[in-house]
Amino acid sequence: MHHGFRTMFLAGGIAVLAQGTTAQETEITFGGGAYLDIPQLAVAMDRELFAEKGLDVNVIPFQSGRSAFEALLGGQLDVAVMAEFPAVIGAMRDQAFKVIADLSRYQATRIIHAGDPEIDSVEKLAGKPIGVTAGTNVHFWLENELKAAGIEAEIVSVGPPDIVPALARGDIFAGAMFPSFYGGAQKTLGEAYREIPISSYDTHFILVATQEIIDENPDAVTAVLDALIAAEDIVVSDPAASHEAVSRVLGGTLDTDEIAAASASYTFEIGLDDALVDLMVEQGVWINARGSIKGDVPTRDSIGAYVDDSFLSALAPERVTLD
Secondary structure, eight states: OTTEEEEEEOTTTOEEEOOOOOTTEEEEHHHHHHOTTTHHHHHHHHHHHHHTTTTTEEEEESSSSSHHHHHHHEEEEEEEEEHHHHHHHHTTTTTTTEEEEEEEEEEOOEEEEEEEEEEOGGGGHHHGOOOOOOTHHHHHHHHHHHHHHHHEEEEEEEEEGHHHHHHHHHHHSSEEEOOHHHHHHHHHHHOOEEEEOOSSEEEEEEEEEEEEHHHHHHHHHHHHHHHHHHHHHHHHHHHHHHHHHHHHHHSSOHHHHHHHHTTTTTEEEEEEEHHHHHHHHHHHHHHHHHSSOOOOOOOOHHHHBBBBOHHHHHHHHHEEEEE
């Protein structure tokens, strides 16, 4: 079972090596990890869809998309999945990679606090200390939300794992955090947990590839994307089977009910469109304005140069709607 891929858990974790790969299979190292975000990957692994496309895929989970991207740029990976924000930074630094496809979108962004339940909108956070990890996509959308609401708040820079404890201690009034910490916040705060939904920003989980593999083995990139599209057919047509696949790939650490509940916050649809590029440009302009990366202000042309739609256009042209 599961031949055609290998999963390795880093930093002292358990390594699971599949057997039975053939000499004809092309080896690909794939940086993944958050299978709730990208069930297409879990289904492709579980159903041996990579092997069907002639690939021997070594899937390496990472704690964050940023660390996966760093590994990809360092030559440790061929392809990886991450949120769109690290790719913007990579484009602004002229790194050698391309965005191949948008895989999914997370659509339940929120600000969390433990105060008065009547504080249910961003406008009511005026003057409050809000914890956020500076220089991230969360910081980006938080500033946009405050600006749109016409208010000022005290922005407190807090590391990702420290925001929930800071909320519990009362060091900050509210927290804008990565979605992976929402569950921990709800558990820690208990009945005091409050949330303010944010509709202005969806996290895009994108597939990126090194320029090296694009140049030297474009057929392998096509095969990876083809397997993920085939897996998405199962994700969409048979959600229960998809949830079971994710649970199996995660070693049963989440049951299917938990996966189904989490999946309701996502749209799983492989594609490439102007909305993704426009968001990346907006983020690049924000990064430039903060002075985090020196250089020209990013434009549609400069960011678009890092989006390669040729692979998806060849497989499923109806999924590409770029101007």
